[in-house]
Amino acid sequence: MSEQETAKPTAKTERSAAAKWSRRGFIGAGVLAGGALLIGVGVRPGNPVGKLKAKVAGGAGEELVNSWVKVGADNVVTAIIPHCEMGQGAHSVLAQMLADELDADWSKVEVMQAPADGSYIVSDAARMFVAPFTMNAADWIEPTWDGLFTQIGRLADVMITGGSSSIRTTGQYQMRIAGAAARKMLIGAAADEWGVPTSEITTRNSTLIHSGSGKSAPYSDFAAAAANQPMDSSPALKDPKDYRLMGKSKRRTDIPAKVMGKADFGIDANIPGVELSDLSYAAVRRAPVPGTKVTSMDAEAAKDMPGVQQILNMGSFIAVVADGYWNAQQALNTITAEYSASESPIKTTADQFAAFRDAIDAAGDDGGEQAASKGDAASAFADAATKLEAEYSAPFLAHAPMEPVNCTAWVRDTDDGAKCDIWTSTQVPLMARSAAAGALGMDDEDVTVHHPFLGGAFGRRLENDYVTMAVRVAKATGYPIKMIWSREEDTQKALYRPADVSRFKGGLDAGGRLVAYNNIFTQRHDPAEASVPGIYDIANTSVRVAEAPLHLPFSAWRSVDHSQQGFFIESFIDEAANAAGADPLEYRLSMLGANTARHKGVLEKVAEISNWSTPRGEGIGLGVAIIESFGTVGAEVIEVDMTSGRPKMLNVWAAMDAGYVMNPDGFRNQIEGGIVFGLTAAMYGEIELEDGAVKQSNFHDYQMLRMDETPAIEVAIINSGTVPIGGAGEPSTSPAAPALANAIFAASGKRLREMPFAKQFA
Amino acid sequence: MRKFIAAITAVSALSLAGCSGSEVQEPVEQIVVAEPGKAASATSGETGPEQIAEPEQPAE
Numbered sequence: 001m002s003e004q005e006t007a008k009p010t011a012k013t014e015r016s017a018a019a020k021w022s023r024r025g026f027i028g029a030g031v032l033a034g035g036a037l038l039i040g041v042g043v044r045p046g047n048p049v050g051k052l053k054a055k056v057a058g059g060a061g062e063e064l065v066n067s068w069v070k071v072g073a074d075n076v077v078t079a080i081i082p083h084c085e086m087g088q089g090a091h092s093v094l095a096q097m098l099a100d101e102l103d104a105d106w107s108k109v110e111v112m113q114a115p116a117d118g119s120y121i122v123s124d125a126a127r128m129f130v131a132p133f134t135m136n137a138a139d140w141i142e143p144t145w146d147g148l149f150t151q152i153g154r155l156a157d158v159m160i161t162g163g164s165s166s167i168r169t170t171g172q173y174q175m176r177i178a179g180a181a182a183r184k185m186l187i188g189a190a191a192d193e194w195g196v197p198t199s200e201i202t203t204r205n206s207t208l209i210h211s212g213s214g215k216s217a218p219y220s221d222f223a224a225a226a227a228n229q230p231m232d233s234s235p236a237l238k239d240p241k242d243y244r245l246m247g248k249s250k251r252r253t254d255i256p257a258k259v260m261g262k263a264d265f266g267i268d269a270n271i272p273g274v275e276l277s278d279l280s281y282a283a284v285r286r287a288p289v290p291g292t293k294v295t296s297m298d299a300e301a302a303k304d305m306p307g308v309q310q311i312l313n314m315g316s317f318i319a320v321v322a323d324g325y326w327n328a329q330q331a332l333n334t335i336t337a338e339y340s341a342s343e344s345p346i347k348t349t350a351d352q353f354a355a356f357r358d359a360i361d362a363a364g365d366d367g368g369e370q371a372a373s374k375g376d377a378a379s380a381f382a383d384a385a386t387k388l389e390a391e392y393s394a395p396f397l398a399h400a401p402m403e404p405v406n407c408t409a410w411v412r413d414t415d416d417g418a419k420c421d422i423w424t425s426t427q428v429p430l431m432a433r434s435a436a437a438g439a440l441g442m443d444d445e446d447v448t449v450h451h452p453f454l455g456g457a458f459g460r461r462l463e464n465d466y467v468t469m470a471v472r473v474a475k476a477t478g479y480p481i482k483m484i485w486s487r488e489e490d491t492q493k494a495l496y497r498p499a500d501v502s503r504f505k506g507g508l509d510a511g512g513r514l515v516a517y518n519n520i521f522t523q524r525h526d527p528a529e530a531s532v533p534g535i536y537d538i539a540n541t542s543v544r545v546a547e548a549p550l551h552l553p554f555s556a557w558r559s560v561d562h563s564q565q566g567f568f569i570e571s572f573i574d575e576a577a578n579a580a581g582a583d584p585l586e587y588r589l590s591m592l593g594a595n596t597a598r599h600k601g602v603l604e605k606v607a608e609i610s611n612w613s614t615p616r617g618e619g620i621g622l623g624v625a626i627i628e629s630f631g632t633v634g635a636e637v638i639e640v641d642m643t644s645g646r647p648k649m650l651n652v653w654a655a656m657d658a659g660y661v662m663n664p665d666g667f668r669n670q671i672e673g674g675i676v677f678g679l680t681a682a683m684y685g686e687i688e689l690e691d692g693a694v695k696q697s698n699f700h701d702y703q704m705l706r707m708d709e710t711p712a713i714e715v716a717i718i719n720s721g722t723v724p725i726g727g728a729g730e731p732s733t734s735p736a737a738p739a740l741a742n743a744i745f746a747a748s749g750k751r752l753r754e755m756p757f758a759k760q761f762a
Numbered sequence: 763m764r765k766f767i768a769a770i771t772a773v774s775a776l777s778l779a780g781c782s783g784s785e786v787q788e789p790v791e792q793i794v795v796a797e798p799g800k801a802a803s804a805t806s807g808e809t810g811p812e813q814i815a816e817p818e819q820p821a822e
Binding site: 278279280294297299303308309310311312313314315321323439440441472476477479 | 786787788789790791792793794795796797798
């Protein structure tokens with residue numbers, strides 16, 4: 001992949017960013033009295049550092065400078081990261097951001113997963129999840145917002161990895177400040193010891209230097225004393241010209257352990273004191289239709305199966321506990337069961353889509369809940385020179401993370417009362433703790449969550465259905481169990497990206513400009529703006545939501561509502577361009593509204609790197625889509641060959657503007673992964689219903705994009721210096737489907753309005 | 763304000779989603795066939811978080 005990066009942030013831009021951080025730092029200090037801490041900690045005995053040291057810095061010679069930085073006797077600096085690592089590289093890049101501000105020696109920087117502890121809730125991350133529109137609030141209301149969201153974060157256990165948020169919230173507003181504050185504390189301690197002004201001490205590669213006296217010392221010499229220094233919650237942050245680590249493609253810290261097979265994922269959990277050969281495993285089977293229960297089971301055959309220890313009807317699921325996963329699953333397979341009847345009228349995929357269409361029909365041209373409105377879309381449509389009507393649909397999707405759903409749980413009585421430990425792959429460790437406590441009737445403090453690496457998640461591990469199941473089985477057995485779901489169980493009994501139907505009426509004026517846009521659909525979850533074509537200047541817009549029943553439970557799926565809305569909106573814009581007889585990319589440029597310099601930039605960049613204006617051969621077409629999501633503006637062009645009658649994807653070009661990219665290689669990795677994820681859904685992703693249950697069961701009928709089908713991908717990074725910066729994990733997923741559909745239209749004249757695409761060419 | 767309340771509700775729902783079915787529920791039926799291997803001996807919280815990444819080699 002080529003590396004194309006444009007202008008670095010200007011000093012002016014970065015100064016404005018620093019000013020914002022300083023303001024927020026001040027506010028953080030300002031709300032101390034209310035018990036809310038922006039960077040988490042004071043350093044006096046009895047403050048959180050004291051409590052946290054035993055949890056995170058209990059090793060010999062380790063000193064906790066503040067909540068996020070510890071220094072070992074060997075001068076190894078450890079960045080304590082509150083987000084989980086699920087392959088997205090968050091651990092590495094957040095450590096980079098902290099280490100850069102700390103002037104740490106990168107070759108001696110390690111990463112530690114922060115424990116599931118309320119001290120590691122980041123106020124700004126909580127705020128972004130709860131009310132992202134407050135992130136740029138007026139100064140006068142900042143103290144109120146910060147204090148409020150710190151409390152909300154703690155009450156709601158908002159220790160979340162998701163929403164493409166790690167760098168733009170925790171990185172920007174926590175790790176950099178924590179690193180700069182720790183550096184200042186180390187300098188303060190050295191200045192006291194050496195009897196020199198702090199202004200005369202410099203730092204480099206985890207070393208304190210006083211040039212005047214010739215003294216120097218590693219950070220480790222002053223780490224303990226630094227912890228007793230006052231902590232500045234608004235330290236000066238580096239100007240981009242001084243970055244040594246930020247903006248650089250540093251290697252991922254988690255990769256060596258993964259390559260060497262040393263990395264622990266949730267499914268690798270070992271319980272201290274329990275030999276692996278002695279651990280019990282649970283296989284589980286839920287009732288097949290959402291909302292139904294197990295009314296009876298016949299387990300006679302299972303009792304005589306090898307290794308079986310217990311068989312449980314837990315009401316909503318059956319569990320078999322055995323001496324190994326294979327024996328547990330094999331025994332479970334012999335159990336027959338009866339289930340309660342479903343009250344849902346939806347039994348099939350056709351029923352679900354009929355319910356969507358009924359709701360949309362009932363809403364008519366002006367019914368439903370108004371999501372966005374401007375001008376008079378109905379009148380403009382009536383008066384339009386050219387009228388367009390189109391209906392699009394998207395299916396349910398499963399997350400299908402590579403690591404099977406699993407949770408190891410141990411519930412027991414101790415001298416201090418009942419306790420529970422769980423080991424699991426989760427994006428929400430504190431919510432997992434609360435879920436386990438709730439299911440057991442325990443206090444949160446009596447539950448300890450261990451959360452190692454995640455083998456993928458894509459939103460699946462924002463849910464805690466599997467945690468409550470595991471702790472209930474562990475409580476019933478009285479001994480630790482490792483529960484592992486089969487692939488079939490997770491494909492058929494999980495939570496899903498919702499299906500939907502979206503209907504459009506659009507009108508063009510005599511010049512081909514889209515002047516009427518009337519859209520209605522049924523599923524609106526998050527982000528709220530996903531359904532609004534806000535980047536375009538359309539004089540008359542009406543976006544509405546009709547309420548419709550949804551048979552399968554909802555779960556956020558990589559890019560959430562953008563995953564459907566991106567396909568709907570960018571396909572319809574493409575149809576408008578075609579109706580206008582315009583070039584699709586030029587048409588988008590001409591339709592851009594106010595404050596769209598970044599959008600213009602990515603469209604022009606993707607046109608350049610894809611050689612958009614160069615004609616392709618017969619049967620080969622280019623399609624484009626542009627979507628702003630999670631703070632990042634992304635445009636993608638896909639080249640597809642339709643000469644065989646089936647789509648063969650040749651190339652994908654993506655131009656992404658996230659403001660400033662902290663690790664270009666990691667960013668590119670996420671963009672490429674997001675594109676492949678989006679193309680997989682576009683081509684194959686479909687969860688169907690039969691008799692109220694999910695039809696698909698495993699990767700043979702829930703297909704992933706194969707290597708030989710995957711196009712070459714080129715990513716251009718645009719560092720526009722925008723503040724706040726954008727995310728990386730999700731923004732490239734949603735443009736992939738519409739860009740592909742538009743490319744297929746360009747190559748073949750066939751307009752695809754339903755996902756997935758592959759079966760339409762069978 | 764409506765948007766704010768909706769956001770609060772959404773996060774509350776997200777938080778509570780993990781607790782769905784979280785009322786304490788005993789098994790409807792429990793069949794004990796055999797006892798597992800030897801009992802465990804560690805206590806809660808003893809394990810703590812672990813160092814999960816190797817330090818990067820100074821190759822850059």
